[in-house]
Every structure is written in C-alpha cells, then in structure tokens.
Amino acid sequence: MAKGLLISVSGPSGTGKGSVLSKVKEINPSFGTSISVTTREPREGEQDGVHYFFKTKEEFMKMYEEGEILEYDEFVGNYYGTPTVALQDMSEAGTDVLLDLTIAGSMALKENFEQSVTIFLLAPSYEELENRLRGRGTDSDEAIAARLEMARQETNYVGHFDYVVVNDDIETAAKKILAIIEAEKCRCARNIELLEDVLRINKEMEGN
Numbered sequence: 001m002a003k004g005l006l007i008s009v010s011g012p013s014g015t016g017k018g019s020v021l022s023k024v025k026e027i028n029p030s031f032g033t034s035i036s037v038t039t040r041e042p043r044e045g046e047q048d049g050v051h052y053f054f055k056t057k058e059e060f061m062k063m064y065e066e067g068e069i070l071e072y073d074e075f076v077g078n079y080y081g082t083p084t085v086a087l088q089d090m091s092e093a094g095t096d097v098l099l100d101l102t103i104a105g106s107m108a109l110k111e112n113f114e115q116s117v118t119i120f121l122l123a124p125s126y127e128e129l130e131n132r133l134r135g136r137g138t139d140s141d142e143a144i145a146a147r148l149e150m151a152r153q154e155t156n157y158v159g160h161f162d163y164v165v166v167n168d169d170i171e172t173a174a175k176k177i178l179a180i181i182e183a184e185k186c187r188c189a190r191n192i193e194l195l196e197d198v199l200r201i202n203k204e205m206e207g208n
C-alpha cells in the first residue's frame with residue numbers, strides 16, 4: 001500500500017494557516033493530524049493531548065534526545081516538535097497527514113520523507129497581512145512591525161517549497177490545497193505498482 005502523504009503548510013503569522021487548514025479538514029475530514037509537542041503555555045481553551053502535548057523544556061529535550069521527536073524548531077522563545085511514532089504510523093497505514101509547521105519544520109520534513117509535500121501559504125500582499133495582524137487586536141504596533149519584518153524574511157524561502165498558495169479567500173485556498181494533494185497522488189513516481197501492472201498487462205498482451 002502507498003504511504004500516506006505528509007502535507008505540511010507553512011507561512012508567516014497572519015497568513016491564515018489555521019483557518020485554511022480547518023477548512024481543508026472540514027471539506028475532507030479523512031486527514032490525519034499530527035499533534036505537536038510544545039514548551040509554550042496552553043492558551044485559553046487549549047487541551048493537553050488535543051491541541052498540543054504541553055511539556056517543560058527539560059521534558060521536551062529528553063524526548064528529542066530519545067528520538068521521540070523527529071524535527072523541532074524554536075518559535076518566539078518556545079520549542080515546537082513533531083512526535084515521530086504517531087506520524088510514521090499514520091503514514092505507514094496510508095493516512096494522509098496535515099501538518100502546520102514553521103519553515104524549518106517543513107524543510108526538515110522535505111529532507112527526510114519522500115512522501116512529503118510542502119506548501120507555502122502567502123497573504124495576498126504585505127498591506128493585507130498588516131491589516132489582518134491589526135484586525136486581531138492582540139499585538140502592539142511594535143509587535144506588528146516585528147511580525148511584518150519576520151514575514152519578509154520568511155517569504156524569502158518560498159522557492160524552497162514544492163507549492164505556493166495565495167490565501168486571498170479561505171475556501172479557495174483550501175480547495176487549492178486539496179487539488180495539490182490529489183495531483184500529488186497521481187504522480188507516476190507515487191504509483192509504481194500501477195505502472196508495473198500496466199507494463200505487465202502489456203507484456204501479456206504482446207505474448208498473445
């Protein structure tokens with residue numbers, strides 16, 4: 001059986017990754033989810049083992065050293081990592097998994113798994129990104145300026161990803177991600193058994 005794809009979506013904060021990924025799952029609930037390990041404090045309403053596995057830095061590093069975390073990155077002073085076994089089990093079982101990772105996380109996935117698909121989500125423009133960040137009403141002017149500067153640095157990496165999607169509308173962006181996944185499944189390189197069958201049948205017909 002073909003391994004499930006590991007589809008990771010990255011993009012600067014304010015691009016709408018969370019909303020787009022929720023929409024993808026709403027349209028197609030069959031995707032697996034990788035629950036990350038983090039050292040950040042839970043936000044209101046977040047549950048351990050549902051949104052994240054919340055750990056101390058010591059616990060996190062111990063897990064990493066013992067091979068329980070396959071990639072990790074630091075984001076605004078906290079560690080975030082992908083648990084190894086759950087991800088491998090889902091992929092081996094043929095389940096496609098959606099991941100919401102930092103850029104370094106997506107790059108690590110791309111390096112280590114041939115079944116990975118990396119997607120960079122872009123805001124339509126920096127003006128729109130700034131509007132979205134201001135619209136959240138959670139950040140000071142300084143924090144917004146810092147996030148925009150970070151966005152400028154992050155978008156330099158867009159060319160290292162397999163795909164780029166502009167999020168000008170959540171549903172449209174979600175449908176583009178679903179289309180990318182469907183196209184990836186049709187790649188000849190991901191359908192070796194089918195190709196072998198075709199060649200075998202052709203050989204048998206030649207013999208008749």
Ligand code: 5GP
Nearest residue numbers: 036037072073075080081082100101102105
């Ligand atoms: P938040 O604190 O808003 O939940 O997440 C902050 C950032 O961490 C997001 O950009 C998200 O993509 C990233 N992130 C969450 N889990 C992981 C992970 O397991 N690995 C990596 N590399 N990044 C992650």
